[in-house]
Amino acid sequence: MSAAPKPKRHRGRKRNIFPALCMLVTGMVLLFIGSAIFAIVAGGISHFGEAISSEEVLFSLRMSVTTSSISTVICLLLSLPTAYALSHVAFPGKRLAEILMELTLSLPYILLGFALLLIFSSPLGKALKEAGFAVVFSPAGIVFAQMIVNLPFAIRMMRTAFAGVNPRIEFVAQTLGAMPWDVFRTIIVPMCRNQIISAFVLTWARGMGEFGATLMLVGVTRMKTETLPGSIYLSISTGNTETAMATAMIMLLVSAFTLAVANVLDRPTGASRVGRAGKGLGLRRMRKCGECEGKR
Amino acid sequence: MRGKAMSGGSIEIRDMVARRGSFLLRVDELHIEPHEIFAIVGETGAGKTVLLEAIAGAFPLEAGSILLDGKDIRCLPVQQRRLGIVYQDHALFPHMTVAENIGYGLRMARVPKAEAARRVEEMLDLFSIRHIADRYPGIISGGEGQRAALARALVMQPEILLLDEPFSALDPTTKKRMYETLRDVHGRFRCTVVFVTHDFNEACCLGHRAGIILDGALQAVCPADELFTREFCPQVMAFLGRG
Numbered sequence: 248m249s250a251a252p253k254p255k256r257h258r259g260r261k262r263n264i265f266p267a268l269c270m271l272v273t274g275m276v277l278l279f280i281g282s283a284i285f286a287i288v289a290g291g292i293s294h295f296g297e298a299i300s301s302e303e304v305l306f307s308l309r310m311s312v313t314t315s316s317i318s319t320v321i322c323l324l325l326s327l328p329t330a331y332a333l334s335h336v337a338f339p340g341k342r343l344a345e346i347l348m349e350l351t352l353s354l355p356y357i358l359l360g361f362a363l364l365l366i367f368s369s370p371l372g373k374a375l376k377e378a379g380f381a382v383v384f385s386p387a388g389i390v391f392a393q394m395i396v397n398l399p400f401a402i403r404m405m406r407t408a409f410a411g412v413n414p415r416i417e418f419v420a421q422t423l424g425a426m427p428w429d430v431f432r433t434i435i436v437p438m439c440r441n442q443i444i445s446a447f448v449l450t451w452a453r454g455m456g457e458f459g460a461t462l463m464l465v466g467v468t469r470m471k472t473e474t475l476p477g478s479i480y481l482s483i484s485t486g487n488t489e490t491a492m493a494t495a496m497i498m499l500l501v502s503a504f505t506l507a508v509a510n511v512l513d514r515p516t517g518a519s520r521v522g523r524a525g526k527g528l529g530l531r532r533m534r535k536c537g538e539c540e541g542k543r
Numbered sequence: 544m545r546g547k548a549m550s551g552g553s554i555e556i557r558d559m560v561a562r563r564g565s566f567l568l569r570v571d572e573l574h575i576e577p578h579e580i581f582a583i584v585g586e587t588g589a590g591k592t593v594l595l596e597a598i599a600g601a602f603p604l605e606a607g608s609i610l611l612d613g614k615d616i617r618c619l620p621v622q623q624r625r626l627g628i629v630y631q632d633h634a635l636f637p638h639m640t641v642a643e644n645i646g647y648g649l650r651m652a653r654v655p656k657a658e659a660a661r662r663v664e665e666m667l668d669l670f671s672i673r674h675i676a677d678r679y680p681g682i683i684s685g686g687e688g689q690r691a692a693l694a695r696a697l698v699m700q701p702e703i704l705l706l707d708e709p710f711s712a713l714d715p716t717t718k719k720r721m722y723e724t725l726r727d728v729h730g731r732f733r734c735t736v737v738f739v740t741h742d743f744n745e746a747c748c749l750g751h752r753a754g755i756i757l758d759g760a761l762q763a764v765c766p767a768d769e770l771f772t773r774e775f776c777p778q779v780m781a782f783l784g785r786g
Contacts, residue, residue: 415634421621423648437638
């Protein structure tokens, strides 16, 4: 009896170059961004205590947190219905609205800020100022700049989330008597809850870091329209690099926190429900079945 | 739960052309009687689900009309069509428990909470799914999901129940149990049932009549028990394996 031919070894694993490419890119990111972060931390850590207790840095932190929180809430309120309309409703001018949103996303922020400055320096802007709504060189302008920069981003994130909802689920809800507002309120929003919160957190983080449009519209006036990025800019302009690095460290901490929150929240709703329900009978039963399989 | 006294649930399709992307479905004439169980059989991609969704009014028709109890569905908002639909993937709301899924329609109809809870409990008992009432759809089995979706549709006492390949993903034992459940439900709720299947035996076993869809057109309608005895055009005979 002749020996059976030796089966050929499957070489698919060896040919898969994607993990290697991923590691290469990760290494590059670690080298460039990681080293920059390390430089900031190394240079700023000795001045961190001094910076965090400085009245100016605290003012800029408060200004950034307040303005980005307000602009994020406005962005959320405007982006929820807009994203729903763009993802679910056919209406005249929809394509134009989509193009405008994409265009705003692709424009340099400094250009957006300049456009806002032109608008609010026009007779219309002056009339608004006389009516008590001053935008140029005022904290309201910071909110406005952050909102204009972040709104298309928020809409895009929400739209992607809404588009991921199975249309059959929405149709079933309608057959059960739900009106479009009910479907939005009871099906779409709860199903996309994690993505909405994640969009909220990321929009807020972007608002915290917004600089280009803010600089054009309101400038950076010490202790008046000074945000965290503005504070770094002013510190560097005056040669105070250590304070700039310490302020940058605060921004890094804010970014790390938001990234962690967004990562925790940006999970599919179904999976998180499995987890929650799994605390009860369900998952225990599944584990039991797994044990049985093992015994067999 | 007793069946409703109302006697509705007729479906009439006239010269219908339905389009989904580049796919066209034509149905010249089809009349489904109230309380009938009608099976739609056909090859994969022939247009069975398109017909089911057209009856439900999920999208506007290219031409022709569909009448539910003599009323054109174009004049009836989807919320007022008194129909329930159960998809193959169940389309349960993943963020709600099974009990919340079943009670959703009652909540939308603003049924008082006590009455809604009573009706949900009745459905849980009827479909033997009380043990999964507090679970989310992500961790229930296919058969349980199917029963939950049926319970959710039937709690509103629809006149028409549309089922899209309801038993195709179930094992033979569960399938048989679900056949019994469907017969029981039909007897109890007295609703018209239209179900899509590609299993001829299922169509014969459950349906009063069957419609055969091939290549985007309704080719033939006959009593379900005559699927294997009646003469059809060569295309249908070939599909039935009798060519």
